[in-house]
Amino acid sequence: MYDALFTARPDFDRFPGFPLAIGHIYDEPEHSINGTTYQPTFYNLHFVVKGTGWLRTEHGNVELKPGMGFLYGDHPQYFGTSGDDPWEVWWIYVAGEGMNSLLGDKAMRDVWAFSYVDNERVMAIVYELWAIAKLNDARQVPKQAALLYELVLELLLHASDLNASGQRSLSHTIRRAAEYMRMNCARNLPLQKLADLCEISPAYFSRTFHEEMGVPPLTYLNHQRIELSKQMLMATSKPVKAIALEVGFSQPSYFIERFRLAEGVTPTAFREGDSREGRK
Incomplete structure (x- = not known):
């Protein structure tokens, strides 16, 4: 039929x-x-x-x-x-x-x-x-x-x-791991856990992830956390320290440092609307 x-x-x-x-x-x-x-x-x-x-x-x-x-x-x-x-x-x-x-x-x-x-x-x-x-x-x-x-x-x-093929299959697996990291960036995601998702060693995962995604796993994860924090800074009045912990940074000072490197301003300045000035 x-x-x-x-x-x-x-x-x-x-x-x-x-x-x-x-x-x-x-x-x-x-x-x-x-x-x-x-x-x-x-x-x-x-x-x-x-x-x-x-x-x-x-x-x-x-x-x-x-x-x-x-x-x-x-x-x-x-x-x-x-x-x-x-x-x-x-x-x-x-x-x-x-x-x-x-x-x-x-x-x-x-x-x-x-x-x-x-x-x-x-x-x-x-x-x-x-x-x-x-x-x-x-x-x-x-x-x-x-x-x-x-x-x-x-x-x-x-x-x-x-x-x-084996290489294509691994590429697909790495990209699925990257998507998992993006969707779960606020969680504790040690390298071993990410490697286990791909059924490869942590060293091989780190190297292959860098080749496939263009950045090391931690850099990619921090980028996703920064993007999430930007949404929270704009949409909520939560303190910067609270946001840092909620998006996955264990130390607020490290969060502020990574945010400034990524955006050119501190999280507080970003919230106040100074992000474009910081990028000049």
Whole structure:
């Protein structure tokens, strides 16, 4: 069975991407695609929810099971269901000039295969997109674009690569660690804990993080803490010392020192609106 809903591409071109169609395939034991190619800025996103299938990648074939999926851009597509255990898949046909920059290195591959196991939000977004597409309501266009953006970010931040080489896989792991640091910068994050997240030694993590992100882990972490402190300085009346502790600095004096180096003024001067003067 093939169920599909289509939407007109909006004239507004500021969306990174937009779901032009969404569909559901099941009970099709001969379903396969062999060589279809899309134009640039068009993408084909699939999610396996039941059964098994296969996918051809530059590193060889990948067996696809529930909780796995893939994304094609302007490369020939080769995938299909298993005849013995036909899959059930949901697919989204996407267009957008901003998708390439959003996807980064994923867009340059022949295909990006991923696992979203245990991420319930992924399929919840797909089902919500399906429900909105049924409405055929132009007022839902912004929400459709926003949901697609959220879906892609969920995959970029939390899905694991199935077809990545060792170096690409490590690069993805480091960037996931960086995102973890950004979201949890106020916590105590010793190097050992961050290295454990990547399943590598602290020394290797530190070196690889520097190569991937351009700065050492502590520098990156302090930057995230400073950014959080700036929000608190502008939005609250909490004392500087209290903010220093809340954003993860154990010593307020060290916080003030790092803040001045980063912003050119003290936290108090920043709060009073002197930040632009301090940068002259």
